[in-house]
Amino acid sequence: MKFNASLPPGQQGRNTFPRFGMSHFANRFPKESAQIEIQIGGDVRNFAVVGSEFEHVDRTEQCSDFHCVTTWTCTSLRWSGIRFSDFYHQLVLPLADPSPDATFVVLRGQDGYRSSLPLEYLLAPDVLLADRLDGQALSIEHGAPLRLVAPAHYGYKSVKHINRIEFWRSSVGYRPLGFRFMTHPTARVAHEERGLWVPNRILRYLYRPLILPAVLLFERAMRAHRAAAAESYKN
Ligand SMILES: Nc1nc2c(c(=O)[nH]1)N[C@H]1C(S)=C(S)[C@@H](COP(=O)(O)O)O[C@H]1N2
Numbered sequence: 072m073k074f075n076a077s078l079p080p081g082q083q084g085r086n087t088f089p090r091f092g093m094s095h096f097a098n099r100f101p102k103e104s105a106q107i108e109i110q111i112g113g114d115v116r117n118f119a120v121v122g123s124e125f126e127h128v129d130r131t132e133q134c135s136d137f138h139c140v141t142t143w144t145c146t147s148l149r150w151s152g153i154r155f156s157d158f159y160h161q162l163v164l165p166l167a168d169p170s171p172d173a174t175f176v177v178l179r180g181q182d183g184y185r186s187s188l189p190l191e192y193l194l195a196p197d198v199l200l201a202d203r204l205d206g207q208a209l210s211i212e213h214g215a216p217l218r219l220v221a222p223a224h225y226g227y228k229s230v231k232h233i234n235r236i237e238f239w240r241s242s243v244g245y246r247p248l249g250f251r252f253m254t255h256p257t258a259r260v261a262h263e264e265r266g267l268w269v270p271n272r273i274l275r276y277l278y279r280p281l282i283l284p285a286v287l288l289f290e291r292a293m294r295a296h297r298a299a300a301a302e303s304y305k306n
């Protein structure tokens with residue numbers, strides 16, 4: 072257990088980094104966990120697909136804490152990958168040519184998960200598209216082949232298994248996942264933007280008891296997935 076007085080408001084440290092999320096994603100896994108392939112769409116001049124281009128962007132490494140909205144925090148995770156801002160400037164702008172006012176960004180995962188953030192937050196220097204964690208290739212648990220890491224925002228913004236990123240002029244056509252109160256448009260940890268309308272002390276109280284059951288559900292699903300993969304490999 073970590074007792075760190077400097078954790079953000081309402082967060083509690085945990086020693087392990089669990090596979091986590093909303094329960095209906097526990098049994099969904101990426102089809103392709105080795106090869107990076109991201110569609111770039113939305114209000115763009117050219118629909119584009121990037122994959123091998125990633126290798127030409129400068130890599131970076133960072134140590135950051137990960138804060139889930141349900142109040143758990145895992146500290147000092149060592150991610151490596153490329154900065155989202157380098158991805159945007161070196162790949163998205165030249166290849167897809169988004170409209171200059173397309174600043175509402177939707178990120179989607181192979182498991183059907185989705186989240187959004189305004190472009191200005193994604194361009195912050197600590198936002199990565201990560202393919203490695205703690206010196207090893209990203210595991211399926213944590214988002215292979217590529218995930219977003221946005222440490223200043225609650226974990227629900229850090230989409231795993233990314234396969235599509237959209238740049239839109241307006242957020243009007245976008246429907247967030249789950250109940251509306253669970254999704255804050257910016258979800259900044261320092262401002263405790265956990266959700267909408269419901270007071271934070273109620274959200275903390277509602278979410279905390281869900282952590283352990285969710286961790287166990289996601290672990291069990293992962294074990295079953297690995298067992299099935301091993302079985303089909305044998306046959
Ligand atoms: N594709 C995808 N991304 C996702 C999720 C998910 O279920 N699927 N869950 C989100 C939530 S709520 C959290 S807290 C983090 C958890 O990341 P982890 O499983 O690496 O701990 O991923 C986020 N990104």
Ligand SMILES: [Mo]
Nearest residue numbers: 139140226227
């Ligand atoms: Mo989360």
